[in-house]
Amino acid sequence: DINMGCPVKKVCNAWCGSALLQHEDLVEKILDAVVRAVDVPVTLKFRTGWNRENKTALRIARIAAQAGIQMLTLHGRTRADGYSGQAEYKTIAAVKAAVTIPVVANGDITTPEKARLVLQQTGADAVMIGRAAQGRPWICREIDHFLRTGEHLPAPRVAEVRQLMDEHLQAHYAFYGEFLGVRTARKHIGWYVRELEGGEAFRQQMNLLESTAAQLRAVDSFFESQLSFGERLQYRPAVEKEVALAA
Ligand SMILES: Cc1cc2nc3c(=O)[nH]c(=O)nc-3n(C[C@H](O)[C@H](O)[C@H](O)COP(=O)(O)O)c2cc1C
Structure with missing residues (x-):
């Protein structure tokens, strides 16, 4: 291409x-x-x-x-x-x-x-x-x-996204290494969590972590905590509205 x-x-x-x-x-x-x-x-x-x-x-x-x-x-x-x-x-x-x-x-x-x-x-x-x-x-x-x-799929299961994030981050660290990996992964994690309950507070805390192991653990427990809102990802209504407006 x-x-x-x-x-x-x-x-x-x-x-x-x-x-x-x-x-x-x-x-x-x-x-x-x-x-x-x-x-x-x-x-x-x-x-x-x-x-x-x-x-x-x-x-x-x-x-x-x-x-x-x-x-x-x-x-x-x-x-x-x-x-x-x-x-x-x-x-x-x-x-x-x-x-x-x-x-x-x-x-x-x-x-x-x-x-x-x-x-x-x-x-x-x-x-x-x-x-x-x-x-x-x-x-x-x-x-x-x-x-x-003509119909919308339900939001993905939290378990699926948790697994996907784990794979994405592992691949990201393997490619960029420890120092760059933890830093360049921050924006990706931010994109994954931005529409989720508690996502912004989590993003700010996660940005302070300096090791890939700590970052991976934090992301995993963030997604685990999302299970308390339901089996599937719950996008916040305000964000749904923004997405609809953008369309
Ligand atoms: C950070 C970033 C990197 C990009 N890198 C490439 C690239 O390497 N090759 C390419 O063909 N397009 C690249 N694009 C352009 C996208 O493929 C696409 O044409 C553009 O973002 C518009 O589509 P969108 O509104 O769906 O994002 C890049 C876009 C962004 C935002």
Whole structure:
């Protein structure tokens, strides 16, 4: 998967990521070269353009399809938008209508209802979820279930999430090691607990812990304590409201 979507300054300054969206001839050369060089399917992730005055997505999509790219994922923002404002889906719809390869719609999809709406508005073949999956990786099955049945899955069982957190943290520590692991795991744990009863107080205490063993124990007992509210996760109503508003 080739990334022509990253808006980060140091990436764009090196003519990588979304900076390429300003240079269609270079995009064509890169895509041609990569497709020819490898024997796995090559896909492209990109934004709608460099800025709103220069939305190149449609031309880039045609170039990509011509080069033999096998799937496109389009984030409905320009590079200049960064992550501000709302993603727009008209450009994604136009790209979907212009090519025959699968198109994945991306940007601000936070609920099953929003996923359905974006699929309807764009005609896209699939949706990609980014930030909404942070601390809620089961959102993908929630969306899948809703699209298939029109009904919402119940919240996940506390026991399942407790186990999942344990596995996530173990893998995280194995990758980052003790010192970095405990520090970089904090934001992930914060995402998992932010919608839960006592989550904010727990996050603040947990941030003070300096070892992976203490962090792992604290997270495990936090989830154990959630069992006193029920067998399944209880999202706080205020957060449910925010999520609905975001949709
Ligand atoms: C912290 C962070 C890191 C990201 N890293 C990548 C990346 O490495 N490759 C990529 O194609 N997109 C990356 N993205 C962009 C996301 O894939 C996605 O396009 C964007 O977040 C919009 O989707 P969302 O509203 O569902 O989050 C990143 C986004 C964030 C917030």
